Amino acid sequence: MTPPPVTQPGSRSRATCKAAKPKPGSRRGARRRVTCKVRRGRAGAAWRVKRGGRTRAKGTLRRGTATLRLRLAPGRYTLSIAGRRAASFRVRRA
Numbered sequence: 001m002t003p004p005p006v007t008q009p010g011s012r013s014r015a016t017c018k019a020a021k022p023k024p025g026s027r028r029g030a031r032r033r034v035t036c037k038v039r040r041g042r043a044g045a046a047w048r049v050k051r052g053g054r055t056r057a058k059g060t061l062r063r064g065t066a067t068l069r070l071r072l073a074p075g076r077y078t079l080s081i082a083g084r085r086a087a088s089f090r091v092r093r094a
Contacts, residue, residue, distance in 0.1 A: 014038070014039045014040050014086070015036055015037065015038045015039075015079050015081065015086040015087040016036065016037050016087060017034060017035070017036040017037075017077075017079060017087050017089035018034070018035055018036075018089075019032050019033070019034045019072075019089070019090075019091045019092065020032060020033040020034070020035070031071040031072060031073050032071065032072060032074070032091050033069065033070070033071055034068075034069075034070045034071070034072050034077075034089070034091060035067065035068065035069055035070075036049075036066075036067070036068040036070070036079055036087070036089075037065075037066075037067050037068075038061060038065060038066045038067075038068070038079075038081060038086070039064075039065055040064065040065075041061045041064045041065065041066070041081055041082075042061065042064060042082065043061060043062065043063050043064045044060055044061065045060065045061045045064075045081055045082040046058065046059070046060050046061075046081070046082060046083075047059055047060070047061060047066065047068070047079065047080065047081045047086075048079070048080045049068070049070065049072075049077055049078070049079050049080075050077065050078050050080065051072075051075050051076065051077045051078070052075075056070075056072065056077065057070050061081070072091050073091070074091050074092060074093045075090070075091060076088065076089075076090050076091075077089055077090070077091065
């Protein structure tokens with residue numbers, strides 16, 4: 001009998017990120033609120049939001065799920081969980 005396949009921590013994680021619409025009258029290029037939802041992650045796994053090779057936010061998952069509420073400048077970001085890319089998203093200007 002063959003052993004079950006070994007999965008990497010965080011490989012089953014599912015993440016979605018969405019940027020909120022800017023408030024009326026907000027200045028162009030201002031930071032925007034972003035909400036990322038992580039499901040099916042491993043409790044204690046580290047998450048990290050990167051842009052241009054630099055870490056912008058980081059933390060750990062609690063009970064395998066998390067809702068991240070961040071304020072980010074416009075640009076392209078990558079959310080990694082346990083060192084593996086889980087989602088990439090873009091924050092656009094107002």
